[in-house]
Amino acid sequence: MHPRLGLALRTAIAGGLAWLLAQLLPTAEADRYAYFAPMGAVIVTSRTVVDTARELLRSVTALVLGCSLGLAALAVMQPSAVGVAVVIAVAVLLGGWKVLGPMSGWVPTVAIFTMVLGRGQPWSYVSAYTGLSALGAAIGVAVVALIPQLIITPLDEAVRRVWVEITLRIRQLRDDLRRTDGVGVVGTAELDRARLRLNERLSEVDSGRRINRRTRRHDVEGRIAQARSVSDLAARLQDFQRRLEDLGDEDGGDDRTELNTRLADTLDVIYQSLRHGRSDDLEHSLEPALSSLDDVVHRTSTPGAGRHSISSLVNDLRKLGLAAGDTIRVSVRRSDDSDHQDG
16 A cells, blocks of 8 residues: 555544544534534644654643643733734744644744634633544544554665665766766765655665564565665765765876776776675676785875875775665565565
């Protein structure tokens, strides 16, 4: 099931149950303001239990702050242009509390509703607003807990996206090193965004797997291991690129040309292995390529700090190659496990 469809179904179930239960409450306020219950369910229902529970706490906090501010305003003034403006200003300031997160906008909304609609019976309105909204929010948490969602497809897509960005980045670095005019500027925005999205999807699946009985059927452990490995590989690549940029394009004569050539050859070994998903070729070719790099470093005429920078660069490249090998092996193992389960 697509994650958006799963979220829609859970939210719909939570909203319907919240409306039904609100109608069953034996109070006039519950009957009059029953719509607050499904509103609360819709606000908090998210993809995972952890996220939904977090939104429940945030929404209740926002409701309490907004209602308190609205009641305080009614105690000292009647709704007017100036009064509403003052309440909005104070509510927006209170909404800046970072604990509220995306629920910050509810503080001024609830404050205005309480101030304008709660005239005459403010406490009845506030109790109905907070109580029914909290009821709906609690039902949302219960529905997500009872029908948890495994966000498998977005995680797989995020892994694929980061893998593609890694291979593209390595290929570009390789080609730049082979050019006579040195390494060009390689943007980091796409890989940064892809890795951030991957880590978000990984966190969602990791929190949802603990209460979902379908984790074995979907090989969630294997997917999580692969996602973490790919994320670590992206971090290694970013470390290597920063080290390469710090080294700069200063002219080192024949030594620098040879160094760039060996770096490019080693990157090509890693690139081809990632592109074809084969760790055997990487294991066979990586160490010889790195040994050639070490020989260049030992022979280089670059003094002191420059030699140390080059050695650190080669060390980061070695870590990148080893991380690539681990990632390929984890991915191959997960693919084999999936085929075995399908069989």
